[in-house]
Amino acid sequence: MANRGFPATEPDSTMDIDLPQEEDEDRFLKFIDYARSELLQEDEDRDPNGDGPGSFGPGWSWIVSRILKTCIAYSSGVTPAILLSELSQAWSEQRRVGAPKKGVEFINKLKKNHRRKKLPNTVTIDSIYEKNFLSLNSTLEVVIIDAFVLPGTNIHMLTLGDYWSSNIIDLYLHRRFYDLAAMQSGILKRGRELFLTGCYLRTAAEGSGYPRLLPTDYLVILLDENLDSDAMLLGAQFCSDTFSSVSLDAEKLGHSYSLYARIESIGSLEIQREFGSLQGKQITLVDGDGDKLSFYLWGEQILLANLFRVGSMLALDRPYIPGSEERVSGISEKLYLEYGSATQLYLVPYIQHEEQICVSLTPNRHQSSRPLSSYDPSQGPKFSQVSLPCGPQGTIDFSNYPIRSFVVDLREKMTCVSLYGVVTDIIKEDNTTKVIFSLRIMDSSGAIGAKLHFLRSWSLGRLSLGHTVFISGLTCSMSKKERLEVSWFEEGGGSFINLSCLPALLNSSCLHKLSRLSDVSSQTRNIQISRVWLDPIEYYYVNTRFSHSLCGHFVDKTSRGRLECSFCRTICDTEAVRSFHLKITLADDSAKILAWCTGQTAMDLLQISPEEFYELPEEEQVMYPSSLENEKFMVALVNCKCASYESTNDFLPNDATSWEITRAYKCE
Structure with a gap:
């Protein structure tokens, strides 16, 4: 057979036709x-x-x-x-090519002030990448490298690193902390240290090379009393309320407390109930006046206790104070604190001081230390042109x-x-x-x-x-x-x-412009999305034909009785499926047009499968259009005749109209 290819494949930038505007x-x-x-x-x-x-x-x-x-x-x-x-x-993941190195360099600058020991159950970000797993009771001691909002949303993200890893990881921030993540005044910003637990890991999906941490409300913000900003925060927010000032009556009137105290002890307890036991943690707190008050964690909240150490200072903003009718049975205290939906926790970690002893190796030799020099990366040049990679063949x-x-x-x-x-x-x-x-x-x-x-x-x-x-x-x-x-x-x-033929296009108003049928021009080449109803009384034709399952185009019988695809030009006896060829009038308040479709789109319009329709008696097939009258649909239309001004193909139906319906769904 002769080659039916195009005579030339150079760009036709000066063709004698109207190009799409x-x-x-x-x-x-x-x-x-x-x-x-x-x-x-x-x-x-x-x-x-x-x-x-x-x-x-x-x-x-x-x-x-x-x-x-x-x-x-x-x-x-x-x-x-x-x-x-x-x-x-x-895009954030795409940019990570150089991000881990920058994150590690930033954290290295903070290491000189890091003197505390790891908490029990602490895992590193590197180990998360190695195992692609994170248990719920694992503890993360991290530093914020970046805080940002996903564009077009109010979803806050934190990019985190730690002192022991070469990798970084992103965390979806829980909404209870959004007021602390304000871009200008928020405390959750670059350089802030956090303790996390109760984290679920979103493993790397197909096409996405990096795991991420899903939101957790078990997050504690670390403060440093030696930093002026943190000292001012503690003084301004947490030093006016004391345990002796806490009152149930004031709580009922809407007063909230911000309390600052030392963790004296952490103990476990179990409350027996009618339908099982309730696990809890009792953290005994002592304020600056020497008064004591218990802070209780219940159920899954006990994971927070993994972040606390005896001797650390805990700042509680808006702790929940249960009333008499809400107190847990088995707790004798009339007044105690709980971790509520609005509670936020800050921690000044306890640092166990160690005495430095110099050990002389020999009378004439000693060990010396040299401070790490700070790294100040120079600014890279800006380019006015885009550089694209070249291969060895040019x-x-x-x-x-x-x-x-x-x-x-x-x-x-x-x-x-x-x-x-x-x-x-x-x-x-x-x-x-x-x-x-x-x-x-x-x-x-x-x-x-x-x-x-x-x-x-x-x-x-x-x-x-x-x-x-x-x-x-x-x-x-x-x-x-x-x-x-x-x-x-x-x-x-x-x-x-x-x-x-993309199903999502019809339902995504941000990706299409809704058109009235009167605005659909015969010269239009773009996809047209319209809200219409069916008018089979004006014109309606339906037939069931066989089509090629791989490409969706109709098949024809050869002289030898074989089925050949009009599109693929291949024998497809075993790949032929029954399909519709439908022509019907579409209408809206402005105009009517005649359009055709096949395959799934015709099934969506007719609301019946080709096999079911084929099995109907002939009189029912004839009457079937009456059930479709005034049914409303969202449809995608393309101008197949305008596109085929020079086409040599013959896979379109011989009686195809200008407009093909490529997608449709019923409007309620």
């Missing part, structure tokens, strides 16, 4: 720009000198890939908060290119290029034993043919004319005829995503 109104592209600006602002806030590993920000292709990956994971729809949270977390890697690449930008020896555009033609190449499809993609600058190389067969699901796609991992080279060739290889690690 509506990209200016593409909400998906606008959100990418918005997300990039948010990530750049986050980088600026966290690295104002711009000399960190992410000073140029994330690449355009990287942002699109992460957004689409999130859309695939959240098929029911996404919000800006979900997308920005996922992007920020992924190729240039565009995977981290910060802005979008257009067809007109493509040149020889460009690799890992991404394109976003509309499919205007697809052809299976027949004169080769390899599985190669030639696809023509158009953006606002022109159109180009790309050869898609598959390992065994087409594996990208349903794709048709007019669909909007994102392709990453493209390679540009010059053919023997000195024409630019663009190639994509399935095993090359790039991605190919059909946005027109």
